[in-house]
Amino acid sequence: xxxxxxxxxxxxxxxxxxxxxxxxxxxxxxxxxxxxxxxxxxxxxxxxxxxxxxxxxxxxxxxxxxxxxxxxxxxxxxxxxxxxxxxxxxxxxxxxxxxxxxxxxxxxxxxxxxxxxxxxxxxxxxxxxxxxxxxxxxxxxxxxxxxxxxxxxxxxxxxxxxxxxxxxxxxxxxxxxxxxxxxxxxxxxxxxxxxxxxxxxxxxxxxxxxxxxxxxxxxxxxxxxxxxxxxxxxxxxxxxxxxxxxxxxxxxxxxxxxx
Numbered sequence: 284x285x286x287x288x289x290x291x292x293x294x295x296x297x298x299x300x301x302x303x304x305x306x307x308x309x310x311x312x313x314x315x316x317x318x319x320x321x322x323x324x325x326x327x328x329x330x331x332x333x334x335x336x337x338x339x340x341x342x343x344x345x346x347x348x349x350x351x352x353x354x355x356x357x358x359x360x361x362x363x364x365x366x367x368x369x370x371x372x373x374x375x376x377x378x379x380x381x382x383x384x385x386x387x388x389x390x391x392x393x394x395x396x397x398x399x400x401x402x403x404x405x406x407x408x409x410x411x412x413x414x415x416x417x418x419x420x421x422x423x424x425x426x427x428x429x430x431x432x433x434x435x436x437x438x439x440x441x442x443x444x445x446x447x448x449x450x451x452x453x454x455x456x457x458x459x460x461x462x463x464x465x466x467x468x469x470x471x472x473x474x475x476x477x478x479x480x481x482x483x484x485x486x487x488x489x490x491x492x493x494x495x496x497x498x499x500x501x502x503x504x505x506x507x508x509x510x511x512x513x514x515x516x517x518x519x520x521x522x523x524x525x526x527x528x529x530x531x532x533x534x535x536x537x538x539x540x541x542x
Contacts, residue, residue, distance in 0.1 A: 289422055308412075316419060328356040335466075349372070352376040358408070363395045369390065380439050393437055395433075444468060447539075451542075454540050483542060485517070507529065
């Protein structure tokens with residue numbers, strides 16, 4: 284492997300030295316590594332938020348970039364550490380669903396990290412002592428056969444739309460972004476046969492939405508509207524407002540889609 288881009292995504296924040304410790308470990312093993320911060324402001328333990336954040340950006344990174352994603356409430360337990368290899372990228376982190384969108388979107392090979400091969404591992408900081416070295420070695424092109432073995436069982440939280448009838452589907456709130464946009468688990472590429480006749484009626488919290496606009500500014504300020512988000516998911520948005528607060532909804536809420 285001949286690449287040195289390593290992108291970091293964590294829930295560590297920036298008040299403590301945890302991110303710096305990971306960067307120091309990587310650079311100590313591979314001084315030529317180029318480190319990129321995706322975000323360190325993921326809500327603590329919020330695996331779903333981190334997975335969605337990663338999904339919105341990894342596709343645009345150079346080939347063979349290594350994504351180290353550490354949102355790891357199960358650190359030190361029996362949960363596995365994993366490396367996911369796709370045709371374009373590598374992903375390093377815990378097997379807890381944080382790479383769920385990668386499994387859905389990509390062909391991949393999956394490997395379990397052999398923790399017993401590492402020395403001086405803190406049971407509370409695998410980001411520094413396991414995932415950072417793995418990323419440094421991947422970027423360096425080091426042979427890692429000793430540290431990896433194939434794995435099949437991968438954790439994922441994603442739910443597919445449930446077909447309730449010929450024209451009705453049960454969805455869920457997949458993500459709520461920084462602006463309060465309510466992003467649903469209906470992607471425009473998943474149902475190509477319905478793309479040309481897509482005239483949705485979305486019901487959430489007993490409110491119905493049927494105006495599918497191109498962008499927020501197509502409706503007056505304060506009005507709720509359906510749009511496609513920038514990653515291709517159907518969303519309920521509010522022009523110059525917070526749709527999630529207005530509707531009082533949370534991630535995981537049930538939604539009905541009628542066509």
